[in-house]
Amino acid sequence: MFRFMSQDPSQTIARLVETLGSDSVISDEAGMANYLNEPRKRFHQKSPAIAVPKDVAAVQALARLANAEGIPLIPQGGNTGLVGAQVPLFGNEVIVSLARLDRIRDINAAAGHMTAEAGAILENVHKAAEAEGGMFPLWIASQGSARIGGLLSSNAGGVNVLAYGNARELCLGVEAVLADGRLFEGLSSLKKDNTGYDLKDLLVGAEGTLGIITAATLKLYPLPQAYETAIVSLESPEKALELFYAMRDRAGSRLNAFEIVPWLGLDFQLRHGMLDRDPTADKSPWYALIEVAQPKGAEGHLLQGGLEAAFEQTLITNAVVAESEAERTRMWAFREQMSECQSREGASIKHDVSVPIAAIPQLIRDGSQAVKRLVEGVRPMPFGHMGDGNIHFNFSQPVGADPKAFMAGADPIHDAIYETVLALGGSVSAEHGIGQLKTGLLRKVKDPVALEMMRAIKLALDPNGILNPGKVLD
Ligand SMILES: Cc1cc2nc3c(=O)[nH]c(=O)nc-3n(C[C@H](O)[C@H](O)[C@H](O)COP(=O)(O)OP(=O)(O)OC[C@H]3O[C@@H](n4cnc5c(N)ncnc54)[C@H](O)[C@@H]3O)c2cc1C
Structure with a gap:
């Protein structure tokens, strides 16, 4: 599908400068580093240059040049993607940063x-x-x-x-x-x-x-007039699921967020000094961060009432409700620092997966057991968007293990998790996409007719294959 003329990088740079002007092309190593280094530091490839077009007409001129001369282009935004979609795969792609189109x-x-x-x-x-x-x-x-x-x-x-x-x-x-x-x-x-x-x-x-x-x-x-935010303590994902159903029945579309974190997430953050104060009430196997939005003119405390009922039904064992914006921010920091605390703890093997919401407890149970059978001492860290059926099912290395050796054994762990997810009718990429990380996996698990339709669409819109080659479809 991809037919590129072999172009020497200096020739590509010259053609970009002719088309866009020298102030729209970056080709020195130091200047390119920010565009080439992605957050997970997994993908390392070079690029002849970064194009930084100043307006829509310049993006059009660049596409015309690239299409005519077989120069592959990778659109890039903030370079925060987690599947290597925004960085080169082959080394001859020009990154097109849209940063200057920011009005x-x-x-x-x-x-x-x-x-x-x-x-x-x-x-x-x-x-x-x-x-x-x-x-x-x-x-x-x-x-x-x-x-x-x-x-x-x-x-x-x-x-x-x-x-x-x-x-x-x-x-x-x-x-x-x-x-x-x-x-x-x-x-x-x-x-x-x-x-x-x-x-x-x-x-x-x-x-x-x-x-x-x-x-x-x-x-x-x-804009909501206020938020009610709480962190509750729970015994298990099963209890979290029941609580989610109860809160959704009570708050409907005002239920903004329902996120779960296991004890290990709090433990990592406390040990690595990432929390100035523990935002939870006690030591508990699981926590849920729940937020309800209060529209203008609404009265009463929906979340507070829901938590009291949940306590009586033994769905939760404890709760802290944020009483100020500072406490709300502290609770969200606990959730948002989940990726960072795993990096500080050593190597971590990650999966961004989804299953029907009702299957989340089984996903967590079966997936954890399957991987524990493979690696002694592995520490499961399933956390995230329970209300969307989307769990970041990560595994931290055993204490004291060699990070490189742990990562070298990632494939059987991936297989075990994806097998569990597919058996439950789930998806192998819930929100991060395919990029270059999961093209082989997509080929294996996606419906073959869907893949044919995707290839036909790609061919119709990009017959020369210049747009982000090798990503999504390999
Ligand atoms: C700390 C952290 C937390 C994150 N949390 C989440 C999360 O909760 N949920 C979530 O979904 N993701 C999350 N991500 C992943 C990432 O932030 C998102 O995928 C985000 O949407 C990427 O935006 P970006 O501008 O950085 O895109 P990039 O990384 O630059 O690009 C991502 C993809 O979009 C394409 N692209 C970029 N701009 C254009 C354009 N103008 N036209 C066409 N294609 C374009 C690229 O080619 C690439 O395929 C997180 C990442 C980090 C580092």
Whole structure:
């Protein structure tokens, strides 16, 4: 599928400079490092250059050049992706950073939409929405760096999917440059538009393989007047599931987040000095972080009442309710530091998987047992978005083990977890995507007809295979 002319890197750089101008091309090693080093430090490849186009017309000119001369392009946002989709695989790809396209083009919080360019950083989008009395409800720990184009292209999830859906559901329209340089003008604030195939939804989640998103119309919601947030102590994932059902029945769409963390997560954070104060009530096998939003004008304490009922039904053994914004922030820090505390503890083998919500206790039980049978002393760390059926099912190395030797044994652990997930009707990638990390796995587990349809779409939109080659489909 990929037919690239063999181009010497200096020739590629010269053609990029001719097309975009020298102030839009980075080719020195130090300047390129930030674009090539990805968060997990798993993928190490070179690139001839980084293109930093200044506007949509420049992105179009770049695509026309690349399509004509067989220069592979990788769109990049904040470079926070976790599956190596935004960094080179072959070493001849040019990274296209959308960072300079970072304007908020328009905003109408009352009508519930805004248009942001692909390079807008999520945190800035939050601030722009809030300044107008609205809310863009996509919250992830990388929001200080992740950009709108990357968030949409990886269909990011995060902690509020339960109430608002993932990035796809928060997007009303996109503008994108196609592989041949044409502009797809799909910006729209319409909630209803049944005029044929949903092309926006093809580009969202495509990981930069079908087009380069340059702007998007995003959905805005009213800002809640307050949040009720709590960390509860629980005996087991089974109790957590029952509690989730009870809280959802009580709070409906106001239930914003339901995240679970095992004791080991607190233990790691305390031992590594990551918490200035323990946000939980006691030592417990499991914790759930629960948040309910209070819309303007609403009265009463939905969460507090729900927790009292849960205590009586012995679903929870203890609870702490945040009494200030500082306490709420402390509770969320405990959840958001889960990845970092595992890195500080040594090597960790990670899986971003989902199953039907009712199967989460079985996933955690079966998956933990299967891996414990493989590696003596391995420490299961299943945590995350229980309310979405999405568990980050990680395994920390045994205490004192050699990190390299532990990582060298990752394959049987992956097989055991993916087998468990598939047996429960789940997905091998819940929110991080496929990138270069899981292309082989996708080929093995995805319905063959679905794969054929995906290949046909790729060929139709990018016949020369210049957009993010080797990612998603290998
Ligand atoms: C600490 C941390 C926490 C995280 N938490 C979460 C989480 O809770 N939930 C979650 O879903 N993810 C999470 N992630 C993963 C990551 O932040 C998200 O996948 C995010 O959406 C990536 O955005 P980005 O701008 O960094 O994209 P990049 O990493 O730059 O790119 C990601 C993908 O999008 C493509 N792309 C980028 N820009 C464009 C564009 N303009 N047009 C077309 N394609 C484009 C790239 O080619 C690549 O395929 C986390 C990452 C970190 C480091």
